[in-house]
Amino acid sequence: MENFIEVRDVVKQYVGHLALDHVSMNVPQGSIYGLLGPNGAGKTSLIRIINLITRADSGEVLLDGHKIAESDVSQIGYLPEERGLYKKMKVGDHIVYLAxxxxxxxVEARSLMEQWLERFELSEWRDKKVEALSKGMQQKVQFIATVIHRPRLLIFDEPFSGFDPVNAEQLKREILALRDEGSTILFSTHNMESVEAICQQISLINHSRVVLQGDVAAIKQSHKKNIIAVDLAGDETLAPNDALYTLLPREAGSRESLIRLNAGVTMREAIGWLNEHCHLAGFHEILPSMNEIFINTVKLNQHAEA
Amino acid sequence: MQKLKLIIEREYLSIVGRKSFIFMTILIPIAMVLCFAVPIGIAYLNDSGSDVQTVAVLDETGRYGGAIDDSDLYRFVPMTADSVGDPHEFYRQADGAIAAVVVIPADVDSSLQVTVYSDNTINAALKMHIDDCMSDTLTGTRIASYGVPGLQKMIEDSSVNVDVKGVKWSTDGSETETSTEIAMILGMVLSLITYMFVLMYGAMIMNGVIEEKTNRIVEVMASSCKPFQLMMGKVIGVGLVGLTQVAIWVVLLGILTAVGGSMLGLSSMGSAAELPTMATTPATTMPIDPDVAGVLQQVMNINFGYIIGCFVLYFIGGYLLFAALFAAFGSAVDQASDASQFTTPIMLIMVIALYAGIACAENPSGPMAVWCSMIPFTSPIVMMVRLPYEVPLWQLALSIAILFATAILTVWLAARIYRTGILRYGKKNSFKDIVKWIK
Known part of the structure; x- marks a missing residue:
């Protein structure tokens, strides 16, 4: 897969504070890429550099193989975390203006505006002022304004904040649809569940640096602690086997027993042995959630710095 | 350019479409006309509505009973001390039929004092009328007392009033009559317009910038266009709103004065029976009073093309200069209430400029006037005052050059501040921070 966005060794220094410290990342064409990190880590600084609001002190950003330039603005759609619209403008006029x-x-902006309002069931609000809309509707208007010009790169900063579950689901469908139509999506969030659900790759930024990067599945694999949940038939208890695994305390209310494989033991060996000696009803590997990985990585990072 | 045009268009339409704008634009000329019309109307109503009142004149000298003539509002009835008795008792018995009692004491020739009694405060018009009549009469008596024949006429002839006429020589030797008063008024009006405009629309720009910032729309805007375009779009858009407003005012004021003038003219013609020439002559061929003609001639003698041309130049330069500052300062704060630390210096400069302009009207070629019309922050206001007095061309050219150079520099600096300021939230910024952003 070709990279649509390449961030190369970007440094950004504000007065008295280093916002980005040699950050690099590659966003493959047509993927949904997660940009993660705690507040103040440097995500917004990086986003502002990618969509040309500010300039990097050094390093460069490539879009579709060429150095990103002012003329690329029309190829980017940006939904900032802090939403805002001109309150006194009419919904339709506002969308057309931004488009x-x-x-x-x-003409093009008008017809697309009509289509999108229809799609989000906002047509009857077209001639109302923005301030007359509920917060959720304003968010939808802003989303429309972000995607209406069919940008090849979409940057969403916490897109789900402020949406109720029903609308968040609709938004997620729209985002996936945009990816399927070929857009590349850069997705900045704290919400790890949504990262697992839709991102293929991520970069975790902490204290201005990339501390974790790569494919979501691979990251989870590499952070796994070789823990397997085993379900035995009936009331049978799990027999210990010091050669293969260690028994872990069972989680309250769970039927499953937890075992951690000893170093060098494969899951196949352990399950094979269990299958012979117990009535195995089921088993599955416990992978760490992105949330755990996020917290652990950030904590580790803090310890390393301290 | 396309984006700049779009932003200007939005700024312009968003303000012009507001109810408050339409309201202000229509209300202000009406208020201005009312300012002139109301006192005239009130004076008219005051004179026409009230009944003629009777004032008793108690003449203790026996010589000045008829000295006070009747006026439009008062009829004076001479009485003698015998018929009246005690003035207060007499006044009380009249029970409202008499408005006041004037007592001319026996020694009035030497004391020069007359007393008016009433149970009300004595009306100023009545006092003035009595003063005028008694002064004339007593002056006449005194002149007569010298016993010089024809003295009255001699005194009248010897009292003169010199009329100082200003005539300007142009280079070809031709003469045009000028009026210092008209030049002064014109200058003050132009400088006031500049002053008002810059403050009103400067504040509007600043509030617009703050609104965009608090709205957070600015982040979306910044990802679509350059901050410079956003700032200049606002400055130009609001400037055009101002020009529209001034244009509407000029037209409305013209219509209102024409309508109001003709109404007042008609009504005064109806009541002014003592002006037979005006009342009997049809309006179209009305002969113009020579004084009015002179003023009109002097107004016509002012080189309006030159003044308006210069006015527009200074106006644009001054507006750009201050508008850019307002935009930059607006970008540095999160809410309007935090802006005062930045706007106070601007206000101070503007007020100083206005006072300098007023002072320079007295001596439009003095060193202060020349200096203040060179300093770019005061020149748009001060030069307006000097313009009607023919400013040397080199001064004019230099002043405009300095103004525009400063305005462009300010716009450039403001853009650098704006670029950083609009994306800074949650921190109170000082002048020191702003200076850092320029680098």
Whole structure:
């Protein structure tokens, strides 16, 4: 897969504070890429550099193989974490205005605006002022304004905040649909569940540096602690086997026993042995959640710095 | 350019479409016309509505009973001390039929004092009328007492009033009559317009910037266009709103003065029976009073093309200069209430400029006037005052050059501040921070 965005060794220094310390990352074409990190880690600084709001002090950003330039603005759609619209403008006019700033013609912007309002069931609000809309509806308007010019790169900063579960689900469907249509999506969030659900790759930024990067599945594999949950038929208890595994305390209320494989033991060996000696009803490997990985990595990072 | 045009368009339409704008634009000329019309109307109503009142004149000298003429509002009835008796008792018995009692004491020739009694505060118009009549009469008596024949006429002839006419020589030797008063008024009006405009619309720009910032729309805007475009779009858009407003005012004021003027003219013609020339002549061929003609001639003698041309230049330069500052300072704060630390210096400069302008009207070629019309922060206001007095061309050219150079520099600096400021939230910024952003 070709990289649509390449961030190479970007450094950004603000007065008295280093925001980005030699950050690099590659976002494959047509993927959903998660940009993770605690507050103040440098995510927003990086996003602002990618969408040309600010400039990096050193390093470069490539878009589709060329150095990103002012003319690429029309290829980017940005939904900032802090949403905002002109309150006194009419919904339709507002969407058309932002679309035209991104280079659409008036006619094109109008017809797309109508389509999108229809899709989000906001058509009847077209001639109402933005301030008359509920917060959720304003969020939808902002989402429309972000995607209306069919950008090849979409940057969503905490897109789900402020949405109720029903609307969040609709938003997720729209985001996946945009990816399927070929857009590359950069997705900045704290919400680890949504990362596991939709991101293929991630970069975790902490204290201005990338501390973890790569494919979500691979990261989970590499962070696994070789723990297997085993379900035995009936009331049978798990027999110990010091050569293969260690028994872990069972989680309260769970039927499953937890074992940690000893170093060098494969799951196949352990399950094979268990299958012969007990009535095995089921088993599955426990992979760490992205949430755990996030917290552990950030903590580890803090210890290392201290 | 396309984006700049879009932003200007939005700024312009968003303000012009507001109810408050429409309200202000229509209300202010009406208020201005009312300012002139109301006193005239009130004076008219005051004179026409009230009944003629009777004032008793108790003449203790026996010589000045008829000295006070009747006026539009008062009829004076001479009485003698015998018929009246005690003035207060007499006044009480009249029970409202008499408005006041004037007592001319026996020694009035030497004391020069007359007393008016009433149970009300004595009306100023009545006092003035009595003063005028008694002064004339007593002056006449005194002149007559010298026994010089024809002295009255001699005194009248010897009292003169010199009319100082200003005539300007142009280079070809031709003469045009000028009026210092008209030049002064014109200058003050132009400088006041500049002052008002810069403050009103400067504040509007600042509030717009703060609103965008608190709204957080600015982040979306910044990802679509350059901050410079956003700032200039606002400055130009709001400037155009101002020009629209001024244009509407000029038209409305013209219409209102024409309508109001003709109404007042008609009504005064109806009541002014003592002006037979005006009342009997049809309005179209109305002969113009020579004084009015002179003023009109002097107004016509002012080189309006030149003044308006310069006004527009200074106006644009001054507006750009201050608007850019307002935009930059607006970007540095999170809410309007935090802006005062930045706006106070601007206000101070503007007020100083206005006072300098007023002072320079007295001596438009003095060193202070020349200096203040060179300093870019005061020149748009001060030069307006000097303009009607023919400023040397080199001064004018230099002043405009300095103003525009400063305005462009300020816009450039403001853009650098703005670029950083609009994306900074949650921190109170000082002048020191702003200076850092420029680097």
């Amino acid at each position: 035209r700033l991104k280079g659409l013609s008036r």
